Amino acid sequence: xxxxxxxxxxxxxxxxxxxxxxxxxxxxxxxxxxxxxxxxxxxxxxxxxxxxxxxxxxxxxxxxxxxxxxxxxxxxxxxxxxxxxxxxxxxxxxxxxxxxxxx
Amino acid sequence: xxxxxxxxxxxxxxxxxxxxxxxxxxxxxxxxxxxxxxxxxxxxxxxxxxxxxxxxxxxxxxxxxxxxxxxxxxxxxxxxxxxxxxxxxxxxxxxxxxxxxxxxxxxxxxxxxxxxxxxxxxxxxxxxxxxxxxxxxxxxxxxxxxxxxxxxxxxxxxxxxxxxxxxxxxxxxxxxxxxxxxxxxxxxxxxxxxxxxxxxxxxxxxxxxxxxxxxxxxxxxxxxxxxxxxxxxxxxxxxxxxxxxxxxxxxxxxxxxxxxxxxxxxxxxxxxxxxxxxxxxxxxxxxxxxxxxxxxxxxxxxx
Numbered sequence: 001x002x003x004x005x006x007x008x009x010x011x012x013x014x015x016x017x018x019x020x021x022x023x024x025x026x027x028x029x030x031x032x033x034x035x036x037x038x039x040x041x042x043x044x045x046x047x048x049x050x051x052x053x054x055x056x057x058x059x060x061x062x063x064x065x066x067x068x069x070x071x072x073x074x075x076x077x078x079x080x081x082x083x084x085x086x087x088x089x090x091x092x093x094x095x096x097x098x099x100x101x102x103x
Numbered sequence: 104x105x106x107x108x109x110x111x112x113x114x115x116x117x118x119x120x121x122x123x124x125x126x127x128x129x130x131x132x133x134x135x136x137x138x139x140x141x142x143x144x145x146x147x148x149x150x151x152x153x154x155x156x157x158x159x160x161x162x163x164x165x166x167x168x169x170x171x172x173x174x175x176x177x178x179x180x181x182x183x184x185x186x187x188x189x190x191x192x193x194x195x196x197x198x199x200x201x202x203x204x205x206x207x208x209x210x211x212x213x214x215x216x217x218x219x220x221x222x223x224x225x226x227x228x229x230x231x232x233x234x235x236x237x238x239x240x241x242x243x244x245x246x247x248x249x250x251x252x253x254x255x256x257x258x259x260x261x262x263x264x265x266x267x268x269x270x271x272x273x274x275x276x277x278x279x280x281x282x283x284x285x286x287x288x289x290x291x292x293x294x295x296x297x298x299x300x301x302x303x304x305x306x307x308x309x310x311x312x313x314x315x316x317x318x319x320x321x322x323x324x325x326x327x328x329x330x331x332x333x334x335x336x337x338x339x340x341x342x343x344x345x346x347x348x349x350x351x352x353x354x355x356x357x358x359x360x361x362x363x364x365x366x367x368x369x370x371x372x373x374x375x376x377x378x379x380x381x382x383x384x385x386x387x388x389x390x391x392x393x394x395x396x397x398x399x400x401x402x403x404x405x406x
Contacts, residue, residue, distance in 0.1 A: 044173050
């Protein structure tokens with residue numbers, strides 16, 4: 001895999017929130033707020049732009065879940081390459097953190 | 104009961120689009136709610152029972168269903184879009200919520216990407232204007248006349264205003280102070296200049312005479328003496344351009360004559376070829392006149 005650019009905070013959290021399974025936009029937004037204890041928010045414009053881009057890159061894909069009414073909605077799912085990107089980013093962040101502790 | 108509507112024709116520049124958001128917020132506070140957003144105006148309906156906060160997004164949407172759903176998930180109602188790609192959203196205002204609940208961009212990257220996206224499209228239009236300004240600039244130097252001057256200035260203004268907008272939108276951080284009133288006036292003047300400049304330039308260009316005469320002697324024609332031909336009308340004072348070609352055995356006199364019978368241009372020669380002879384003509388009617396004993400060919404064009 002080629003060395004990629006560091007992910008933006010929004011991209012990173014979206015991928016992270018999908019690591020355990022598919023989720024919809026609102027779920028990702030809530031989970032991000034919970035994980036970051038309110039520090040990171042993903043607004044609608046940011047969310048649409050990031051999900052569109054990551055779908056183009058093939059990191060996530062869209063699935064429409066079965067169910068009636070409100071339950072029937074779009075969800076996003078991590079792809080294999082998206083999982084690789086997330087792993088590489090976590091590794092990079094870990095290394096940066098370890099380096100900070102060494103100094 | 105009939106609905107009460109109100110229209111706002113205040114134009115805002117894309118690089119100060121927050122002015123438009125402020126306008127819509129202000130209207131909503133006063134009980135006027137947006138129903139339609141177009142390129143040059145917005146339509147509001149009276150409803151005092153609710154108050155919204157607005158946001159604008161600029162992008163080319165690939166999947167409108169997913170787009171609207173992504174906004175709806177966070178309480179944003181899609182209102183309308185303009186033809187050039189601005190999308191209008193609103194959220195019911197709750198004073199107890201923090202201000203960031205009314206933001207749609209929560210990081211620098213996505214906000215800059217939106218602005219860059221606008222800048223990319225505007226740059227194409229600006230470059231088009233720049234090329235047109237260059238073309239009309241060259242034409243103006245070669246053929247100095249009012250329509251070319253108007254078109255040159257119009258495209259030059261289009262290019263410079265849009266290019267400046269592109270630079271502002273591409274800048275990472277804008278530190279300028281926004282002035283809603285001044286921005287509205289500037290953008291209105293900008294659009295009026297483009298519309299009036301191009302339409303009057305094209306209409307003046309269409310009003311110019313375009314007379315071409317190619318005259319060769321008829322079979323038994325001996326000579327011509329002060330023959331009048333090619334009457335044309337000048338509708339506005341400007342430089343007009345004469346292309347003239349004379350071939351004759353005896354010297355030919357060619358004149359451009361005004362309605363008082365005065366020659367505004369006169370030449371006597373046996374062989375003469377020249378394009379774009381500049382004649383500064385006033386409003387009025389004119390005609391050509393020729394005199395010659397033996398000639399072979401005369402051709403002339405005025406435009």
